[in-house]
Amino acid sequence: MSTAPLFERVALIGFGLIGGSIARAAREQGLANEIVATARSAKTRARIQELGLVDRVVDSNAEAAKGADLVILCIPVGACGTVAQEIAADLRPDAIVSDVGSVKAAVVRDMAPHLPGSAHFVPAHPVAGTEHSGPDSGFAELFINRWCILTPPEGTDPKAVDRLRAFWAALGAKVEIMTPDHHDLVLAITSHLPHLIAYTIVGTADELGQVTSSEVMKFSAGGFRDFTRIAASDPIMWRDVFLANKDAVLEMLGTFNEDLSKLTRAIRRGDGEALFEHFTRTRAIRRGIVEIGQDSAAPDFGRPHAHLEKKPE
Amino acid sequence: MSTAPLFERVALIGFGLIGGSIARAAREQGLANEIVATARSAKTRARIQELGLVDRVVDSNAEAAKGADLVILCIPVGACGTVAQEIAADLRPDAIVSDVGSVKAAVVRDMAPHLPGSAHFVPAHPVAGTEHSGPDSGFAELFINRWCILTPPEGTDPKAVDRLRAFWAALGAKVEIMTPDHHDLVLAITSHLPHLIAYTIVGTADELGQVTSSEVMKFSAGGFRDFTRIAASDPIMWRDVFLANKDAVLEMLGTFNEDLSKLTRAIRRGDGEALFEHFTRTRAIRRGIVEIGQDSAAPDFGRPHAHLEKKPE
Numbered sequence: 001m002s003t004a005p006l007f008e009r010v011a012l013i014g015f016g017l018i019g020g021s022i023a024r025a026a027r028e029q030g031l032a033n034e035i036v037a038t039a040r041s042a043k044t045r046a047r048i049q050e051l052g053l054v055d056r057v058v059d060s061n062a063e064a065a066k067g068a069d070l071v072i073l074c075i076p077v078g079a080c081g082t083v084a085q086e087i088a089a090d091l092r093p094d095a096i097v098s099d100v101g102s103v104k105a106a107v108v109r110d111m112a113p114h115l116p117g118s119a120h121f122v123p124a125h126p127v128a129g130t131e132h133s134g135p136d137s138g139f140a141e142l143f144i145n146r147w148c149i150l151t152p153p154e155g156t157d158p159k160a161v162d163r164l165r166a167f168w169a170a171l172g173a174k175v176e177i178m179t180p181d182h183h184d185l186v187l188a189i190t191s192h193l194p195h196l197i198a199y200t201i202v203g204t205a206d207e208l209g210q211v212t213s214s215e216v217m218k219f220s221a222g223g224f225r226d227f228t229r230i231a232a233s234d235p236i237m238w239r240d241v242f243l244a245n246k247d248a249v250l251e252m253l254g255t256f257n258e259d260l261s262k263l264t265r266a267i268r269r270g271d272g273e274a275l276f277e278h279f280t281r282t283r284a285i286r287r288g289i290v291e292i293g294q295d296s297a298a299p300d301f302g303r304p305h306a307h308l309e310k311k312p313e
Numbered sequence: 314m315s316t317a318p319l320f321e322r323v324a325l326i327g328f329g330l331i332g333g334s335i336a337r338a339a340r341e342q343g344l345a346n347e348i349v350a351t352a353r354s355a356k357t358r359a360r361i362q363e364l365g366l367v368d369r370v371v372d373s374n375a376e377a378a379k380g381a382d383l384v385i386l387c388i389p390v391g392a393c394g395t396v397a398q399e400i401a402a403d404l405r406p407d408a409i410v411s412d413v414g415s416v417k418a419a420v421v422r423d424m425a426p427h428l429p430g431s432a433h434f435v436p437a438h439p440v441a442g443t444e445h446s447g448p449d450s451g452f453a454e455l456f457i458n459r460w461c462i463l464t465p466p467e468g469t470d471p472k473a474v475d476r477l478r479a480f481w482a483a484l485g486a487k488v489e490i491m492t493p494d495h496h497d498l499v500l501a502i503t504s505h506l507p508h509l510i511a512y513t514i515v516g517t518a519d520e521l522g523q524v525t526s527s528e529v530m531k532f533s534a535g536g537f538r539d540f541t542r543i544a545a546s547d548p549i550m551w552r553d554v555f556l557a558n559k560d561a562v563l564e565m566l567g568t569f570n571e572d573l574s575k576l577t578r579a580i581r582r583g584d585g586e587a588l589f590e591h592f593t594r595t596r597a598i599r600r601g602i603v604e605i606g607q608d609s610a611a612p613d614f615g616r617p618h619a620h621l622e623k624k625p626e
Contacts, residue, residue, distance in 0.1 A: 200576055
C-alpha cells in the first residue's frame with residue numbers, strides 16, 4: 001500500500017545528535033517529500049551536505065523555514081527565542097513549528113511571542129540521547145521505544161498535535177502530552193539533576209590531591225565510569241538547560257541534599273540497618289525501568305566483554 | 314605445551330558474582346587441580362552443586378579451607394574477620410589466603426590477627442562487577458582488562474604475591490600493588506562515592522510528591538537510568554563497604570559537597586560561563602577512560618538499540 005508522506009517539507013534547524021537522528025529516521029521512514037536542513041556554522045552545513053542525509057542544505061534559518069509544513073528547532077534551548085524571531089516572517093500560514101528542547105516552559109515563553117497566529121506551535125521533547133554530539137553522531141534508531149513529550153499551549157489545533165504525534169510515532173517513539181511546567185519538574189529529576197550530579201562528581205575526581213587522575217581513570221570500573229558518560233554530554237546544551245530550568249532543578253537539588261545528609265549521617269553513626277533498608281528499596285526502581293523496556297536487562301548495560309583465550313595445554 | 318596448574322586446590326568461600334566468576338574463569342583456564350566451594354546458605358550451596366562449576370561443594374568454611382593452597386574469601390567485607398577465625402586452624406602451612414573485598418584497611422585489620430604466621434595473607438580487590446548478584450550472576454569474562462589491586466602487608470613473602478598475581482593475570486586482569494590505605498582512598502572516589510550518590514538520587518526520585526514513580530521510570534532515558542544500575546547493587550555488600558570505609562568516604566563526600574555547592578551557586582546566579590567551563594572540563598575524563606580501555610566508546614555504553622521496520626510502500 002502506497003501512502004503519502006506525512007509532510008511535504010520538513011525543515012530541521014540545527015543538526016546535532018537529535019537533528020541528525022530525525023533526518024536519518026525520517027528519510028528511512030519516508031515521512032517527508034523533502035527534508036531541508038541548516039546549521040549555524042558553515043562547517044556543520046558542509047558536513048551535512050557531505051553526509052547526504054537531507055535533500056537540501058540552506059544557509060539561513062529563514063530560508064530553511066520558508067515553505068515547510070513542519071519546522072523543528074534542534075538547537076540548545078537558549079537559542080530558541082532568537083531563531084523563532086528569525087523564521088517568523090517566512091513561515092507558511094499552516095506550518096507546525098516545534099522543537100526538541102529538554103526544557104519546555106522557557107521555550108514556550110521565548111518562542112510563542114514571536115510566532116504568527118496562523119502557525120501551529122507544538123513544543124516537543126524526545127527523551128533520548130547519547131553522550132555524543134555533532135552532525136555525525138545521529139542514528140535512525142535513537143527514538144525507538146523512547147518517549148517524546150509534547151507540550152502544546154492551550155488552544156492549539158488538535159489536528160496539528162495529531163500530525164506531530166504521528167511523525168514521532170513513525171520515528172519509533174511513544175508520545176505523551178503534558179503541561180510545560182509538569183514536564184520541567186519531571187525532567188528535573190529524571191535528567192537534569194542526574195546530569196548535574198554526574199558533572200559534579202567527575203569534576204571532583206579530577207581535582208583531588210590524594211588520588212591522581214590516572215588512578216581515577218584506571219580504577220573507574222568500580223562505578224565512576226557510569227557517571228562519566230553523561231558528564232561527557234554537550235556543554236552548551238546543558239548550560240542552557242540549567243539556566244532555563246533553574247527553579248525546578250534547585251527544588252530537586254534541595255530534596256537530594258536532604259536525602260544525602262540522611263545517608264551521610266547513617267554512615268557516620270555506623271547505622272548499617274538504615275543503609276541496608278535504603279539500598280534494598282532502590283533495587284526495585286531499576287527492576288521497574290527494565291520491565292517497562294527503558295533499559296537493558298543485560299548486566300553492565302550490556303557493555304561488550306572480551307574473551308579469554310583458553311590457556312594452551 | 315602442557316603446564317601444571319598454578320594451584321593444587323583453590324577454595325572459594327562465598328559464591329556470588331565474584332566467587333562465581335572466579336570459579337568459571339579458573340576452570341576455563343585450568344588454574345587449579347581442584348576447585349572447592351562453599352556458601353553460607355544451604356540454598357546457595359545446592360545451586361552451586363547444580364551449576365556444576367566446581368569440583369566439590371562443602372558445608373563449612375573450615376572444610377573448604379582444609380588442604381587448599383589458595384583460599385579466597387568472596388564475601389561481604391563485614392564477614393571477613395569471623396571467617397578468618399573459622400578457617401585459621403585448618404589452613405595448610407603454606408596456604409595463600411586472599412579476599413576480594415572493596416575495602417582493604419578494615420579487612421587487614423579484621424583478618425590478620427586470626428591467621429597463623431605460616432600462611433601468606435595477600436588481600437586483593439578485583440575492580441570489576443555488575444549490578445547482579447548471586448551464584449548465577451558470574452561469568453568467566455568479568456575480569457578481563459579490569460584491574461586487580463593487591464595490598465600485601467609489609468613483610469609478605471614476595472613469592473606468594475607473585476603466585477596470586479599470576480592467578481589474577483590468568484583470569485585476564487591487570488595487577489597493581491598499593492597500600493591498603495591508599496586503596497581505600499582511590500576506591501572511595503572511583504567506586505564508593507558514586508554508589509552513595511546513585512543510591513541517594515534513586516531514593517530521592519522514589520519519594521517525590523510532584524512526580525510519580527511511574528513517570529520517573531518512563532522518562533528515565535534522559536540520564537536517570539544510568540544511576541539506577543549501580544543503585545541496584547547488592548545491599549549487604551554495600552552496607553559493609555560504607556561501614557568499613559567510613560573515613561575516606563566522608564572525606565570525599567566533603568569535597569563533592571563543596572563542588573556541588575559551587576555549581577548550585579552558578580545555576581542560582583545564572584552564571585552560564587562557569588557552567589560551560591565546568592561541563593567542558595569533564596568531557597576530557599570520559600575520553601581518557603575510553604582511551605585506556607576502561608569503558609566502551611560506543612554511544613550509550615553500547616546499549617542495544619531496536620530497529621524500525623521500513624514503512625510499507
